[in-house]
Amino acid sequence: MNIQALLNDKVAAAMVAAGAPEGTPAAVRQSARPEFGDYQANGVMGAAKRMGQNPRAFAETLLGHLDLGDMADKVEIAGPGFINIHLKADWLAVQAEQALSDDHLAVTRPAPQKVVVDYSSPNLAKEMHVGHLRSTIIGDAVVRTLEFLGHQVVRQNHVGDWGTQFGMLLAYLEKLKAEGKDQAAMELSDLEVFYRAAKQCFDESPDFATRARELVVKLQGGDEDCLKMWREFNEISLSHCHEVYQKLNVSLTRNDVMGESAYNADLAQVVADLDQQGLLVEDQGAKCVFLDEFKNKDGSILPIIIQKADGGYLYATTDLAAMRHRDRVLKADRALYFVDQRQALHFKQVFALAHKAGFVRDELSLEHMGFGTMNGEDGRPFKTRSGGTVKxxxxxxxxxxxxxxxxxxxxxxxxxxxxxxxxxxxxxxxxxxxxxxxxxxxxxxxxxxxxxxxxxxxxxxxxxxxxxxxxxxxxxxxxxxxxxxxxxxxxxxxxxxxxxxxxxxxxxxxxxxxxxxxxxxxxxxxxxxxxxxxxxxxxxxxxxxxxxxxxxxxxxxxxxxxxxxxxxxxxxxxxxxx
Structure with a gap:
């Protein structure tokens, strides 16, 4: 029983019967204070203004068409045109009895939708840190609620298992082997150290960084040696992730992992399809899309980079391939993305491009569910006392x-x-x-x-x-x-x-x-x-x-x-x- 929706429908129908156009919002809300009743309809004034009528006079006419006798013992006009609704205790008691007798507390199940939910999405090859908490638990709470309402939910743990970081790790392993060091047995704690050492080389050595980028391209091209080590990194990381999920009572499983790498085979096709539609523009060697609706303050258009000059792909390319998969293969009605609010512009751009390029149906609702940061008591992003990332x-x-x-x-x-x-x-x-x-x-x-x-x-x-x-x-x-x-x-x-x-x-x-x-x-x-x-x-x-x-x-x-x-x-x- 959704009392607000029921009252909203009844008041909206009465407004139309009183002369308001179809679709006029009734704006029924729970009352803020008991003296204003249990619910309050706030749409009268807006409707009366659009119709050129006195709000209280329109409210009086509306009440003549509003029959709430079965559920309300008093309906009154307040102020310039608010309608206060006082529910009957007997009616509430009957509804409560029905909730008690029902396994789902008499919650109405809407028409089911297929909803893809993209959440958690840690970067592999290193441990999950506090920055992954919000996406993981907010996404999981929404997933559980969607399923309770009868929707078909497809969890998508879009892990970062592709890209520059893996080129960096492979380059560091290659370096260690050249130095004769044996890194065959790696525990997760060692992998953290391994990652930091690789990142230091990447930041300090231009030659190392160049080699890392070359290995990214080889990895994306399917080089078997690169893939073998990549699978080992991922296995260690995923084992850790699922230990965390279990402790957090989060419902993600291995079957829900659908990382960036899953779309690798479609990335070249994404580029080709955008090019065929005349959307791609080469800019300083990179292939980009420029959409007029995304402009800087100086009027220049913000690019969506699809392919780098060295042939590597970016988040936008992978996200477009993922959207196409979620539309054409998963047949989703909604796709929800629980990703940091700082990525808002990125998602606005790729959502717009996905629709413009026909990668997704107009009916597919792409929704970025952005979230803020978790800060320490000093108001800054949460860190260890030494300033490091908190595992x-x-x-x-x-x-x-x-x-x-x-x-x-x-x-x-x-x-x-x-x-x-x-x-x-x-x-x-x-x-x-x-x-x-x-x-x-x-x-x-x-x-x-x-x-x-x-x-x-x-x-x-x-x-x-x-x-x-x-x-x-x-x-x-x-x-x-x-x-x-x-x-x-x-x-x-x-x-x-x-x-x-x-x-x-x-x-x-x-x-x-x-x-x-x-x-x-x-x-x-x-x-x-x-x-x-x-x-x-x-x-x-x-x-x-x-x-x-x-x-x-x-x-x-x-x-x-x-x-x-x-x-x-x-x-x-x-x-x-x-």
């Missing part, structure tokens, strides 16, 4: 260690195994929730103290809120399925809680529409707060009337199920006690 696995281990100390101090009744289980859920959940609760386009400050707090919109608070609700049934020895009395919303706190529970669908619709899990975090936080208010004002187990007790237990059970489902969609494991 993601090290960050997660530290989060678990800090959570372990916190939980042990708060409750010493748990045995060691339980403490470790709780510490894992709290520590990893804290890192994920602190990120997911921020709007993805915003930068945010990483702080263990803030994210591990049991106060505010944090994972520890949310995990505790769930265990608190779940414990009601455990302490009472009652099975939720045994509750026979009808759900009745007699008190204001009961109605407010039920209404928030029934806004779950509105929330997850926003998550998948905008690729923004922070909506779900805020919803769960507000839900937990409303439950606390309900719990304080409305005695549950001590209620004198069994019917009242059972009704309130039903509300508690629906709250627990909603909290658990919401946290699961965020990829956060819940606990039954902590």
């Amino acid at each position: 993601l696995i090290d960050l997660l281990v530290e989060a678990e260690d800090k959570a372990y100390q916190l939980v042990k101090e708060r409750n010493s009744d748990f045995d060691e195994a339980e403490l470790r289980e709780i510490a894992h859920a709290v520590g990893i959940g804290a890192v994920k929730y602190a990120d997911l609760s921020k709007h993805r386009s915003s930068d945010y400050i990483f702080s263990f103290d803030a994210m591990l707090s049991f106060e505010g919109n944090t994972a520890p608070y949310m995990l505790y809120a769930y265990t608190r609700v779940a414990s009601i049934f455990r302490k009472a020895g009652i099975e939720a399925q045994s509750l026979a009395a009808p759900l009745v919303l007699a008190e204001p706190q009961e109605k407010a809680l039920a209404q928030k529970l029934l806004q779950f669908e509105e929330t997850i619709d926003s998550v998948v529409r905008e690729g923004a899990p922070h909506y779900l975090c805020l919803y769960l936080f507000e839900l937990a707060g409303l439950f606390s208010g309900f719990y304080e004002a409305c005695p549950i187990l001590s209620a004198e009337d069994q019917g009242v007790r059972d009704s309130r237990l039903k509300l508690a059970h629906l709250t627990a199920r909603t909290l658990k489902l919401g946290l699961d969609l965020l990829g956060i494991k819940t606990l039954e006690r902590m």
Whole structure:
């Protein structure tokens, strides 16, 4: 049940019946304050202005065509033309009962789409660092929510397994062999050192850098010796990536890896097709596309470089091939890209070019879901104390260690195994929730103290809120399925809680529409707060009337199920006690 969508449809139909043109937006929103009702229709003033009518007069006419008798006990005009809608407690109770009886909480499933989601996408041949966290967990939360709504999701881990960095690594290995050093056995920790040493040679030696670029071209051309070592680098890196995914409770698997190299065979064809359409222009030896809509302040057009002068390809070439694959082979309806906000111009350019060149259908929605940076408490990009890049696995281990100390101090009744289980859920959940609760386009400050707090919109608070609700049934020895009395919303706190529970669908619709899990975090936080208010004002187990007790237990059970489902969609494991 999406109450907002239902009201929106009803008010929009009444506006048309009152004389507004078809498609006039009703602009129904949840009311910001209780005295303005439960929902508010804000589209009247805009419609009246376009029609040259008095807004209040148009609102009066509209109300004559608006029948909400089954779901609202009061509909009133406020101010210059707002329409305030007060929902019936009895109607909300019926909807809550339906949510309770349904495995999916009565969430409406829209017409299914095939959605390709490009997320995580670490560069191989080195360890994942904190810069990969946001793409990985924001993308995964949206993927989980899309699948819950019944969409067919194709995960695409577009790993960086091609390009200059691999030429650099191959050139360094070649150098070591020429010096007689044996690098046959490589552990991942050695590969990190190996990468840094190769990068230093690349930065300091022009001859080495030239050789690295030559080896990139050989690799892209299918040279078997290059490919053999490339596969070894990738295998080591992917093993590490999937250890991190497992610890993060991220749903990516090896089968979801579709790296840059997967499109290598199509890159020359991409260039040929663009050339055939007259889109390619040679500029200083490189092959470029110039689109008029992308101009600098001085009026010059920003190029999209498709092929370098030395024959090498770039991100744009690979992305165009990937889009063509996602359209023609995967038959996607939407393609979502969870990539750093700093790549916004790149994606605007390649999306525009993909459509202009006919590489994708007009109907395919290409969407860049950009995100901001994770910064240290000094407001700068998160680094180690020595100024180096923070390995993601090290960050997660530290989060678990800090959570372990916190939980042990708060409750010493748990045995060691339980403490470790709780510490894992709290520590990893804290890192994920602190990120997911921020709007993805915003930068945010990483702080263990803030994210591990049991106060505010944090994972520890949310995990505790769930265990608190779940414990009601455990302490009472009652099975939720045994509750026979009808759900009745007699008190204001009961109605407010039920209404928030029934806004779950509105929330997850926003998550998948905008690729923004922070909506779900805020919803769960507000839900937990409303439950606390309900719990304080409305005695549950001590209620004198069994019917009242059972009704309130039903509300508690629906709250627990909603909290658990919401946290699961965020990829956060819940606990039954902590």
